[in-house]
Amino acid sequence: MLRSAPFVAPVAAMVALLTGSPAAAWSGMGHRVSGMIAERYLDSRARAGVKAILGVESAAEASTWADFMRSDPSEFWQKTASPWHYVTVPDGKTYAEVGAPPEGDSVTALQRFSATVRDRNAPLADRQLALRFIIHIVGDLHQPLHVGNGRDRGGNDVRVEFFRKPTNLHAVWDDDLVENEGLSFSEKAKWLSEKITPAQAKAWQTADPLVWIAESQALRDATYPPPMPNAAPGTVPNLRFDYVFQHQGTVNLRLSQAGVRIAAYLNQLFAR
Template sequence: MYKFMIGVLALSFSVNVLAWGQIGHRVTGAIAQQHLTAQAQAAISALLPNEDLAEASTYPDEMRSNPDEFWQKKAGPFHYVTIPRGKTYPQVGAPEEGDGVTALSKFTETLKSSEASKEDKQLALRFIVHIIGDLHQPLHAGDGTDRGGNDFKVNFFWQDTNLHRVWDSELIEQRKLSYTEWTEKLSRKISEQNVERWKTTDPKVWIAESIKIRNEIYPEEKSISWDYLYNHLPQAQERLKMAGIRIATYLNDIYK
């Protein structure tokens, strides 16, 4: 019965939500590109000869309007997980239709398979880059009560919006930087110690980190601006950096 309820909660999460927006996803892909091993870089270039990871990272969101059944019926749950407050992902698991963790596992199998087509491997690679980014956005580990913050209405810098959108894009876009400027800015602040500390390919670790942040970012006041930006933009920047390193680590592990 509990598993059934989690499935219902997951279905209630809007399939139209995006994570990080295009700028944020491209930043994670661009950072990852800088930390690939030569072997991983060669394999990825052979699979996507005219596409870097920054471009690949946004593909699953860009295809949401594709009328094909895969994009309209199956792919929506791949972008998030649902964990009620006080629970962990291992305690809850995935609903019947799957989630970001199960999709990551399946796409990893495809990428490693000697029998999968090149087209299937291209899709798998794009989704892997995207899903890892998604799981580092705190509200893509929603608690099932407000569609990952989509139903939590706020006024951000005097514009009506919702908390999910603030974290997807508005925190980042407020600085008026391109994704290449963000990548340069954040990459300079990633130390060798950061890389070693963040190297983990276990999505349960990423999700636990996102849950901890998720539980701290709901504002008491619905009108938020400079104070909220000051307190939480550093968290968003840290998650982008961590996602980039972990995308690279994950792909380096696949191609080792």
Template sequence: MRFATAAVMGAAIAISNPAMAWGPIGHRITGAIAQDNLSGVARAKVEILLGEVDLAEAATWPDEMRSDPAEFWQKTSPAWHYVTVAGDDYAPSDEPGQGDGLSALKRYTAVLRDPKASADDQRTALRFVVHIIGDLHQPLHVGTGTDRGGNAVKVTWFDKPTNLHTIWDSSMIEQRALAYSEYAHWLERSTTPQQVIQWNERNPMVWIHESIAIRKKAYPTDTALSYDYAYQHREDIDSRLKMAGVRIAAYLNWVFETPDAEAKTTKRR
């Protein structure tokens, strides 16, 4: 994992953040939707890298590895699960010294598109790309930098103490009492072909801007949260999961197909 090692050695600043964007169910939902929307070429290349592991399983790997005591997992990569946006739009000055979700996405995309990269490096890169795209669609993973993405906002969920970040990561999803495959199937049934075309947006700045808009209305006036809060934000949660799944596929379709197309065009010239 050359990229990971280099990142550890080159990180001048390292911070830990408990944010883990979408819980395992949310990430698996986005991965399952993405798997169903892959092009033939992208599907084949994913299978070459992951074997029998599908994107639903691969999507949770970067969070699962955060139990590893290695410095990379404890100090370097945690910052790659989110971005901090001081204003209404992401600016270059928002990127911290150790990088963030946006810079990590760019670097791992380069690894995926590098024909000289090893299979192990590309396998790691694929898992991170799938995960990070999901993260950037979770509104509280595009935070202001003032409350750790809602982790510092204490609330209760059906009278149990928790924080606002956890509510968005997992609580509202788990409240539906569905397996990830059931939830993904429900969301896919309600996704129209027109929406798939409309959401075919590969620019992370667009995803970030959308998340900011939802984040602004995510903070409750009453910290005792239950059915009312879940009902108010059900459409937000479902739409972000659907969009993330469709866009993971769109992004991978582009990553895996464009290089070959560009090479053929260059040769014809």
């Protein structure tokens, strides 16, 4: 689903020193894992197309740029681009039923950025921004809490502890569950890549964001810790080994699927 829509992306200047650490999607490691997996599944036209736009910059390197730039104080990065990292689909609804808000979301951003990448007359800097964002957004939509229910900002308002560290549920899925093994992104990507069977890769190769969204929505409720009976008021869940054991497989699945789908999306994008 690569519907065209006119879009001219503002070109933000790279800032030498950026501070702050805004909430993101999959940690930098998670995005790089999926980006590195994607490189294994790019066809020759997509590989050439990516190189023509990004040069020696790999999909793994490009995958984190959209989060890095969220530290830029400009209005574009602080306000305009912020909604492009997620979608909102209430319980009992589908994305097709609710659509995007006026400010846009991940789906509308993908459509616009795809049009920019395909436009050979667009400035190179705009095509670079667009391609980096596409790689990032595909990863975002595979994190279950980036398909929010509209009640708690994708789990950001759900207070929890992770091995006694105060945090929130969204951050647990963005960071802690991805990084708890202590691996480098290349180690993690290698481990996951070697476990993807040809049958799985074939089954996962859909470039339709509505499929990825529906999958994340189906996984979303299970990410919430169950109520704690007889807990004192104000007590927050302490997520420990049992929570990691329950959800590590889902994290690995979604990182692997995101890698295959980044490639599927780019293969379709550069086939035109």
